[in-house]
Amino acid sequence: MIEELLQQEEGKTLEFKENSKSxxxxxxxxxxxxxxxxxxxxxxxxxxxKKIVGLQDPVExxxxxxxxIADSIEPLFNPDIHVVSWRNKEFLLIQVPHSVGxxxxxxxxxKxxxxxxxxxxxxxxxTAIIAELQRLGENECFDEMPSTGCSIQDLDLEAIKTCFKKVGKKFIESTAFSLHLYLKKQSKSAPSKGAILLFGKNRKEIFPNxxxxxxxxxxxxxxxxxxHQDIDDYLPLALDKITSFVQRNTKLGAEIGPSIRKNIAEYPPxxxxxxxxxxxxxxxxSAAGSxxxxxxxxxRIEITNPGALPFGLNMEDALQGVSQLRNRVIGRCFRELELIELWGSGLKRMISQCQKSGIAIPRFEELGHFFRVTLFNHREAVLVVRGWRKDLIDLIVKRKEVATKDAASFWKISDRAARVRLKKMVEEGLISEISTHAFDPQKKFVLK
Structure with missing residues (x-):
């Protein structure tokens, strides 16, 4: 456990502290x-x-x-606190689950x-973030809320019917309620914020962002x-407009086969x-001005949207296909219109398609309150691992970890020469170093 944590840097879900004084x-x-x-x-x-110091009296x-924690946090919250040992030192590990607040x-x-x-x-x-956290506690999404001051007449019903007709479906009132496009408000039907975002005639005035x-x-x-082009179309129609803009502003290559010439897009459509x-x-x-x-x-292409990953979701889970919709009305409608397939499959599908096309996999990152997907058009650079590198990797697979002396003995070279090779493999991203300091005699190397 400690070794795994020390391989990581501080980030969204990890923090190191020297002691509990602060x-x-x-x-x-x-x-x-x-x-x-x-x-x-x-x-x-x-x-x-990341220097390891340990604690003198972890129980105290x-x-x-x-x-x-019991006296300072509201509502009452009880994370797991454990005393853990590693290399004759003791630490405290606080495991904090995400919880609805x-x-x-x-x-x-x-406030x-x-x-x-x-x-x-x-x-x-x-204030906006607190409101989002409160909505999460009430199991409510922003786009499921009533659009204040709007009526059903503010929706482009013909555009909605046309979109549904394209996929062989009829748009009727019961459909609108089941998708939460319509809500009951004081015994009358009213549009949700999601409905206005999707098909509102005046959506640009209500949601300029x-x-x-x-x-x-x-x-x-x-x-x-x-x-450049600013696209204000209804969201289901905006999808085609955006992809068309990308197509006309990227290259079209060719793949020559035995008897045919096949056009290849710079980025897989x-x-x-x-x-x-x-x-x-x-x-x-709900984020104004973005x-x-x-x-x-x-x-490359950078696609950036306001809103980091939804609360309760981290990048590792998202890449594994765990889904948590920020906008349930928009998501349901897109699925009904067959614009998406399985929940949570999008990021994995992007990676898979890029690998099939032989181009670098996308980069997914949270930038403050924004989320960005970067698509690359270059071929993936592959480091061919062979010779002494591959031999050591095979050894680490068997032993889980090796020390400098282990590597030197295995390679049949001096400790100094082994340190040079190990440093190079760390820089190449093939292995990680676990140590308390630069000259730690118990320094170990593990697979990255």
């Missing part, structure tokens, strides 16, 4: 983890250098922490004491614009469609 900061981290996606706090490791610190520091109150996790930092939640900004830049920077669909469905439309952006460069 109780307020630890409490803020626990609150942020609970509100965001869960996480682990390992106490006994310096957070800047455990009691001190448990009391502080919002949780906040009791002494500061809800000034609610924290979320952004990257490796704790951030004070603003629902405009999708597409730009083709010259080269690999944003210095010069070659083409299914990957572009999945990335755009992901942005349309998972955007935080838009979905599609930026095309010579070497």
């Amino acid at each position: 109780l307020d900061r630890i409490i803020h981290t626990i609150i942020a983890f609970a509100n965001t996606a869960g996480g682990k706090v390992l106490i006994g490791v310096k957070d800047k250098t 610190e455990e009691m001190r922490l448990a009391n502080a 919002p949780y906040y520091a009791k002494s500061k109150g809800l 000034k004491g609610t924290y979320i996790r952004l990257g490796s930092t704790n951030r004070l939640a603003d 629902a405009t999708i900004r597409c730009v083709r830049f010259s080269g690999t920077t944003k210095d010069e614009v070659l083409d 299914v990957v572009v469609k999945e990335a755009v669909t992901n942005a349309l469905i998972h955007t935080d439309y 838009q979905i952006q599609v930026a095309i460069f010579d070497d």
Whole structure:
């Protein structure tokens, strides 16, 4: 457990602390983890250098922490706190599950004491984030709420019927209610926010951030614009408009077979469609002043949408296919219109299609309150592992870990020469180093 954590850097779900003296900061981290996606706090490791120091009296610190957590966090929250040992040193491991809150520091109150996790930092939640956390507690999505001041007449019913007809379905009132496009409000039918986002005649005025900004830049920077288009169409129709913009601003290659010439898109169309669909469905439309952006460069496409991963979801789970819809109305409607297939399959499908096409796999990242998918058009660079590298990797597979002396003996070279090779393999990303400091005599190497 400790070795696995030390291989990682601090981030959305991991924090190191040298000791429990800074109780307020630890409490803020626990609150942020609970509100965001869960996480682990390992106490006994310096957070800047990852130098292992251990704890003199972990049992006493455990009691001190448990009391502080019980007294400081509202609502009542009880994470698991364990004393763990490694290399004759003892640590405290706080395992914080994600839980429906919002949780906040009791002494500061809800507005000034609610924290979320952004990257490796704790951030004070603003009013919009607190509202989202409260909706999560009530199992309600932003797009399922009534669109205040709007009526059914504000929806383009003909456009809705046309979209449903294209997939061989009829749009009737019962369908509208089952998809939560219509809601009952004081015995009358009223549109949800999702309905207005999808098919609202005046959606641009109500949700100005629902405009999708597409730009083709010259080269690999944003210095010069070659083409741009702001797309304000209804979301199901916007999907085709965006993919068309990408098609006209990217290259078309050719694959010559024995008897035919086959046109090959610079980016697999299914990957572009999945990335755009992901942005349309998972955007935080409650975030004022932010838009979905599609930026095309010579070497990549960046698709960025407001809204990091939904609370309760981390990147590892998302890449494994775990699904959590931020906008259930939009998601259900897209599925009904056959614009998406299985929930949670989009990211995995993008990776699979890129691998089949022989291009680099997409990069998925959370950038503060935004989520970005970057598609690359270059071929995946593959490091051919053979010779002494492959031999050592095979050895680590058998033994789980090796020390410098093990590697030197295995390679039949000096310790100094082994250190040079091991350093090179770490730099190449083939193995990871686990140590308490640069000259740790018990330094071990494991597969990355």
